Amino acid sequence: MDVHSSYQNSDARVNHLSLDLKADFDKHTLSGTATWRVVSNGADVLYLDTRGLDIHSVKDENGEALSFSLSEDDSVLGSALRIENIRDVAQVSIAYTTSSEAEAIQWLEPQGRSPFMFTQSQAILARTWIPCPDSPGWRFTYSATIRVPNNLMALMSAENPTEKSEDGIYHFEMKQNIPSYLMALAIGDVGFAPLSERAGVYAEAEILDKAAWEFAETEDMIVAAEALYGSYEWERYDILVLPASFPFGGMENPRLTFATPTIIAGDRSLTALIAHELAHSWSGNLVTNATWNDFWINEGFTVYFEHRIMEAVYGSSYSEMLSALSRTDVIEEVEDFMKSRPEDTRLKLDLTGRNPDDGVSRIAYDKGYFFLRLVEETIGREAFDAFLKDYFQAHRFGVMTTERFLDYLKANLLSESQWEQIGVDEWVYGKGLPGNLPQVESERFALVDQAVERALEGNKPEGTDEWTTHEWLRFIQGVHAQLDTDGRNTVAQLDQWFGFSHSGNSEILAAWWQPVIAHKYTEAYPQMERFLIDVGRRKFLTPTYRALKETSQIEVARTIYEKARPSYHAVSRQTMDLLLG
Numbered sequence: 001m002d003v004h005s006s007y008q009n010s011d012a013r014v015n016h017l018s019l020d021l022k023a024d025f026d027k028h029t030l031s032g033t034a035t036w037r038v039v040s041n042g043a044d045v046l047y048l049d050t051r052g053l054d055i056h057s058v059k060d061e062n063g064e065a066l067s068f069s070l071s072e073d074d075s076v077l078g079s080a081l082r083i084e085n086i087r088d089v090a091q092v093s094i095a096y097t098t099s100s101e102a103e104a105i106q107w108l109e110p111q112g113r114s115p116f117m118f119t120q121s122q123a124i125l126a127r128t129w130i131p132c133p134d135s136p137g138w139r140f141t142y143s144a145t146i147r148v149p150n151n152l153m154a155l156m157s158a159e160n161p162t163e164k165s166e167d168g169i170y171h172f173e174m175k176q177n178i179p180s181y182l183m184a185l186a187i188g189d190v191g192f193a194p195l196s197e198r199a200g201v202y203a204e205a206e207i208l209d210k211a212a213w214e215f216a217e218t219e220d221m222i223v224a225a226e227a228l229y230g231s232y233e234w235e236r237y238d239i240l241v242l243p244a245s246f247p248f249g250g251m252e253n254p255r256l257t258f259a260t261p262t263i264i265a266g267d268r269s270l271t272a273l274i275a276h277e278l279a280h281s282w283s284g285n286l287v288t289n290a291t292w293n294d295f296w297i298n299e300g301f302t303v304y305f306e307h308r309i310m311e312a313v314y315g316s317s318y319s320e321m322l323s324a325l326s327r328t329d330v331i332e333e334v335e336d337f338m339k340s341r342p343e344d345t346r347l348k349l350d351l352t353g354r355n356p357d358d359g360v361s362r363i364a365y366d367k368g369y370f371f372l373r374l375v376e377e378t379i380g381r382e383a384f385d386a387f388l389k390d391y392f393q394a395h396r397f398g399v400m401t402t403e404r405f406l407d408y409l410k411a412n413l414l415s416e417s418q419w420e421q422i423g424v425d426e427w428v429y430g431k432g433l434p435g436n437l438p439q440v441e442s443e444r445f446a447l448v449d450q451a452v453e454r455a456l457e458g459n460k461p462e463g464t465d466e467w468t469t470h471e472w473l474r475f476i477q478g479v480h481a482q483l484d485t486d487g488r489n490t491v492a493q494l495d496q497w498f499g500f501s502h503s504g505n506s507e508i509l510a511a512w513w514q515p516v517i518a519h520k521y522t523e524a525y526p527q528m529e530r531f532l533i534d535v536g537r538r539k540f541l542t543p544t545y546r547a548l549k550e551t552s553q554i555e556v557a558r559t560i561y562e563k564a565r566p567s568y569h570a571v572s573r574q575t576m577d578l579l580l581g
């Protein structure tokens, strides 16, 4: 049962989609047809999800019109498309146009630059650009014809071109079945650079070389991932670098990860994000959470897998820094949630009547990660790796609920006493963080913590030349956590020593705004404003605007937001609208 999809009311099923869409950059619409191959199972009615679509007609394979209706519009779920008399029908062809406000799609026409558009379908936004069974629990294959302006390239979560076509027409094929939230389309003036035989990167010309350098270790990551949990099932692994307004760090669209340009730091220090999206090729894309209540099945496994890939490629002293940061993040998030929404600190969520986007928090990612890490620590790495490899193999191209996973865990790995020792039920169904949250020992962070002490005493820390982004993040967070209320001079001193306000590294900037805001270090506000206008990544926006709000500077936040809002994707706008009223 997926409470976020009308398709659950349908006995009829669909298993292949053919899309034929034209992208109109003037009107900000996609229009054309979505043709679904139908297995009626003797049912008369097929339900599909839509939101804001203008449906022109529905026809069967002989071009005969089928009667259809749309249910009343729900602000989160949209309208169910009910198609009748489909008992003997082999396919339904739906002619439609998207709304210019379709939430999945961002149309960008920056001054003096080429236009760009991209979609973000997760969690339930696929229905704003395709009438579809918009639930992660159902899979289908697809083919597509996409028509775009002549000078642009179209790319999808499918087999992709590496060069622009003469006529602006592109054909796509996705032979492996996927759920709707992995439907993806991007159109822009992009080029391609190979990274290895099976991996490559797409980006606009001015950042293509930088991106290819930054992601040069992608093949090493694929090799490491395969050695851990079995062969890569999607043939190619390419990365598309999107404009900075992309609301997420990355989106694991199969065969083509969508990535924020904010991870191009110039020193390969933020490529854990690529390991994360790559790991989704197993956890998420191959074995998929059945509903958004089971989101941790996608993300907890993926963070665990990401850290294992990073350990294999860069060593455990590196990956343990990632784990230590995860630990800080989840402790903070849980503390915060326990005040206002304690139910959401459970791994298994209940998002009935809510936007499934509410489930996107550190809980699914990092609490999920630490649960799996605890299982590993309890039974030993070798046994856990063998179990995970079998798990992915046994459920490939399938869906997984929390309960089915727990049954599988009980049947194939844990004894009753191990189950009790771990406290599996408390971890999955309980609120907060259990007392046996794994510890993380990071020697490199221990050195950073000493540097924090030194800085707080007013002395410039030594030995920071070799620090990675993660060490700087730990340092900034450490200072911020321990600064007294009158820490403004320390903040100014740190900026003078290390030039944080002018860093080219988005993670460092986002962390830095916290002490800047807390101590009203207004000298850095112009840089902060620039950052908030240029970058649309929600992970950076939310804590920054929230910090302004919580320190009685909401007017500052609103003034910046007013300027920045037009360049944000709808996903980020929605969150900031709520936050800033």
Ligand SMILES: [Zn+2]
Pocket: 276, 280, 298, 299, 302
């Ligand atoms: Zn993820």
